[in-house]
Amino acid sequence: MNRFCISIFLFLSTLTMSINSYGLDKFPALEKRYFGEVPPGLTPKLFEPKIISPEGLFEGGTFSADMKEFYFSRKNGKYEKRTFFVIRYQENRWGNETETDIKWPQFSADGKIMYVGKEYRERTNTGWSEPKSQGEFLQEQAHGLSVSSNGTYYFTFFKKEDNGHGNLGFSRLIDGKYENPVKLGAEINRGEYIAHPSIAPDESYLMWDVERKDGYGQPDIYISFKEKDGSWGSVINMGNKINTSLYEQSPQVTPDGKYLFFKKGEWEAREDGSRNWVGKSYWVDAHVIENIRPKQ
Template sequence: MKKSLLTLLSLGILANVQAQIRRPLGPPVNSPQFNEYAPSISANNKTMIFETDRAGEGKWELYYTTKNEKNKWTPPKPIVNINKVASENDLIGGPSISYDGKTLFFFSSFDGGQGDMDIYHSTWDGTDWSSPKPVGNNINTKAYEGFPSVSADGKTLYFIRDNFSKRKDKALCYTIWSSKKQEDGTWGVAEKLPAPINGDCEKSPRIMADNRTLIFSSVRKDGVGGFDLYQSFQEDDGTWATPVNLEYINTEEDDQFASVSAAGDLMYYYTAGDIYTVTIPDKYRKYKLVTVDGKVIDAITKQPIATKITSKSNNAKEKAISTVVDANGLFSMIYRVGSKYDLTTSPLNDYFPYRGSMDMSTAKETDNIEKNIELIPKKIPYQFQLLDKETKAILKDPKVKVMDVETKQLLDVKVEKEIATVTVEIGKQYKFAANALGYAFFSRAFKPDTADVFKDRLKKVPLAILKKDAVVQLQDITFETGKAELKPESNEELDRLVSLLEGNQTIKVEISAHTDDVGNDDSNLKLSEKRAKTVVDYLTTKGIKVDRMTAKGYGETQPLVPNDTDENKAKNRRVQFKIN
């Protein structure tokens, strides 16, 4: 059986490329003493998997090669986890690597299969290919199934099937079938492609990166020799156009095993025991394509994220493109040159959905485009470092509290190397308070937003040392408009001042109130005096002795900033204390 199978594969092509230049890949991929068959290329054109007999002893196995930083193919290596499953007389062939480079389909005569040849798949885990698994009984039968080809979107698997009942010109003939991936990830019941794809004798289909162009081998009346390569395009209504003879490559020999780059500009093929390439003429290319490689990562940690990317074209006739991104975060997407796309990611519990764009209007198919997608986490770390306000020296043993304004719950704050770290949720309101031994306290309200992800989130907080004439502005001290009555939200900050005075019994302070320039000077002065006294009265009710405090109103005489905007006027309306 091995000899007959090798006869199926030992097919040369392209004796005359009709003005198209063919180029052997050369070493280290091609070797003078071994055969290299049926190449399959990843979307980024950086990985090639092919079938070869270089293992010796009549074995046909799968090998892979990748491009190095100089864009040169590296010495091929065996795919051990697949090859080791084969017994002595098993054939492994017809590799088809998915466009995202994560799944490899192939056929083999492994023990325990459904028929003479079955289709299997293996997945890339970031370091190696997994042990092969059959694609399922909706595809594999007691007949012969081989030469799989998966669409760029991963939703359709094309392959050949036959029970060797038909023969034409002493060649084994097949029919081309396809199976759709189901919602549960399994492959659905296979269906035979209609005419004009299937005629009397077809073989080795390859679906192109646009998910609509199918190249396959066939024996037809307008052919040049035995098997010739043909190309058909699936129309918007789902029908297939009349296959076109690829005259630029077909010869009097059997022409098969074509694999086309994702950009659609270069065909890889087998002839005379080696792998060659030939440039595809523009007239055979309905669309020009470009590949975008990238990684989905956490915008802060840069760690990879598993998700699903969907690209929707501004061309209504172009179908949306989706790709599933695994835990390694890597993806390859194929776009039409000249189109623009809106990109989104699927919802994730810990991240905001990504919304971006991809403009291919000026792209070239030869471009090597790389684009990382950074997902913004819903929770982000904030850090605080306390400094001496005058010397800028880092303060030891910082005391930091962060409270969720809505729930009134204190968050867990961890201090390491004099830096306090807390995890906060974007869009929520928080209050921060800090102090250190011998220093005044500091407090602020803050609300994290998505822009903070791309900023330095280490906040350096200056604290005033507790010494004569040190001035500290109190936060969130509010009064009824035009009056001296404190609003309840002022209590939290005033209670911090109570704690400070209780912990430093020798300190005496001046409580001063200030206004903006709205109204007349005399009214503002009197209002500020009343407000300062109201604060002193509150502190007295909390047990602070009145002889330690002086109330002073300054009206509009000591503005921090010019009273030329509403924002500046709000800054000038304030209450502060000074150590006497």
Template sequence: MNRLRAVFALMVIATGSLFAQTAIPAASMYLNQSRPGMTPKVFAPDRVSLKDHYEYGSVFSNDGKEFYYAVIINSKPQIRCIRFEKNAWTAPKIIIASEKYEYNDPFLSPDGKRLYFISDRSANGQGQKKDFDIWYIERKQDGWSDVPINAGPAINSEKNEYYMSFTKNGTMYFSSNGGTSAATDKNYDIRSSAYSKGKFQAFRKLSGNVNTENYEADVFVSPDEQYVIFCAERPEGLGAGDLYISFKSKTGEWQKAKNMGSIINTGGYEFCPFVTSDGKYLFFSRDGDIFWVKAEVIETLR
């Protein structure tokens, strides 16, 4: 444990290059919060999940030093970040917000150099709001770039794209109702798009073991692409929206998704799943608060 407190920089490999990085003391991880067990509990009720705000959609950076989440202020979601600096966690800082547009569902690229999110902003950020697309900003030495970049036509359609996550090789998993009609536009499906030669490739829909004629969205894919956790609105669910999980078979096919059960799901709405890079905790959102639980719950469902 002492090595976590060492003042010497650890050398870690990221995107093919080396950079110096000091680790966070173990007790300071996860905003100094006491760890949950196998029963979900509200995350950071004194700092993040506040009673007078609606928070959702959270992600920690791989090194554990940054925590991003969305919060609704004056009916408009914005993205905030809490950082570990000078041996302490900062107050939440607004990363991107607008009085006209919504910004939410933050997620970092595998190398941490891009912050992805969804927004209904216009193409130039000045016109009327449109459907939700996936966008990103780029990390600079002094913070994040100011002008969002659209993730492109391989990802975004004329309809809505929601919540993204990534495999370790950069393949994006996301959801969309692109291609639906007015009568079927609540039928969101989960898609994947490989990242190659600096751009996303044509998407592929996951099989019928994951996608149905109901709503499937908010997908978290494990970095090794061995399971996906997602929100679905299905008649047999425990609440308005439940978390489901699908594991890959030994032959590389997605198995039939199963409800994650009453340990996770309630009569409310569970969505926005995320598993920390150390594999220890599952985060998700429920009715305006962010929850976390031991990720061992995933293994009980295999």
């Protein structure tokens, strides 16, 4: 077995564990888990803890599987370019942030694998390994990916024949090799600026952002639930508590399953004619997902 196959095997071995494989004792205490912020209810609220956003320049971030690392970005103000940071929970407290070259990571359920775009890293005794390629099946991937607990990738990809229109699709491991991306149905792939898929660990629902005529203006966050026969159900706009006339994007449920995080913002024009994204992170009780799920 070659090195790539061994790495993929190890990678999938970690992904097959469910998010619930972490006992509550593996997480920081709830009052500290979210940097001391008061949790939201079913109405989204701004997530901007002072420890990670002392000047209000925090954009958004991602928790590691054990919620003891938080990777995040800041932009605007003194950060003319988007700058990435990590902060770690050690000795029962959040420490000091440090800059990092790791951008928008995702994690396997047991936290041993970090995947970033077309690459992944393995946790070692001293931190994270150097980036390794995940394979050719991701060569057309862009604008986000998400991996279920059984190792199936969901991502946006751009094929030449689609003339710049992105599509959501998936790739499964079959006979030891990932298949070429399989495009999801026309209903899911309707609209413009399709991006940032987020698959449930058990693949029971899929969220993403897209601009549609039935939305609130700019891209909104949509969801589809899997039917009993394995097909995807109707595409549902997640409603006016989450979506507005602004640009909503990047939905993600926290590793403990308690909250849905997403970004809200808009593009602003610079004096030189270029555009600059200005957005903030919001969070809401994850029960909003079950409240949207169609009743059987």
